[in-house]
Amino acid sequence: MVEYEENETKKRSLEGNVAIGFFVIAFVLIVVAFSTPSWLVSDYRITGAKMDRLGLWTHCFRSLADPYDISNRRFFVGCRWIYDPFTTGYDKIRGFLVPPFMVATQFFFTLCFIAVLLGAILTLVYFLCFGPDQKMFVLLILLDAGILLVGGVSGAIAVIIFAIRANKGDWMPGHDNNFFGWSFALACIGVVACLIASTLFYTEAYVQRRKRRMLKESQARFEMEPETKGW
Structure with missing residues (x-):
């Protein structure tokens, strides 16, 4: 009986x-959502849309006018990393591209991303290196x-804010024709x-704590039985 319980203790549970x-x-899903630029997308059927799609770190525009250019001569076209140092004037509209709520979204989803990276290491150790008998x-x-809980809560805050x-x-312009994209869906x-x-x-x-406690109680009873019979 004790040997059977020891074998059961060495197994991972279904959970x-x-x-x-x-x-x-x-x-x-979180890694893909973190790195892809389709959190908010424009309806592709709208030919005059100024925005194409955007993510946490990349923005794609069809023809976005510089909101700070009074002469209205500067337009941004194509996809760019949000911290692109090479496009003239792009750094000046960063405050427009990354308002406070977007900074909060980036911050909390980055915490979520880091948490799943740490979770990946611990889960691999759990699956490949450690056993219930250790x-x-x-x-x-x-x-x-605990790390995954922190990551999940941080990610939830990020997607709710967004x-x-x-x-x-x-x-973003054309908000009536914009909708949440597949990257945002994957994040959720x-x-x-x-x-x-x-x-x-x-x-x-x-479950593993309970198995260990039951095994200790069973071993204690088994050790006491011979002494009781001898008495």
Whole structure:
């Protein structure tokens, strides 16, 4: 009986295996959303649209007039990194391109991105290197779950801020014809998957603690039985 319980203790639970699956989904979606410029896109059917699409770090314009150029002679066309140092006048409109709500979105989603990178390392260690019979196994799971929780909450704050403010009329032109793009959708799904993975890892830690406690109690009873019979 004790040997059977020891074998069960050495196995990962279903929650842990499912958590890995959700984490893989979250990792892929968040990394793609972080690096692609389709958080807000313009309707491709509108030929006179000034904006094409934009992401956290890249903006693509069809013909955006410099909002600070009184003579209205400077226009920005094509895709550019938001900190592009080579395009004349692009640095001067950075305040327009990155208003405070966009800075907050970048900040919180960057925290989310860093969290899933750290989570990837810990999840690989959990899956490839550590087993339930190792002393620090539960601590590893709790650390992974905590980091993913922070990442999920940060990502949720980022997508909520962006959803509330990004398509308002006081920012990008043509807001009536703009809509949230596939990068933003991936970010939302990735954040949800990250929170689910965190919850499942917490559940896995609870299951492994419970298994260890039950094994210790079983071993204690087994050690006491011969003494009781001898008495």
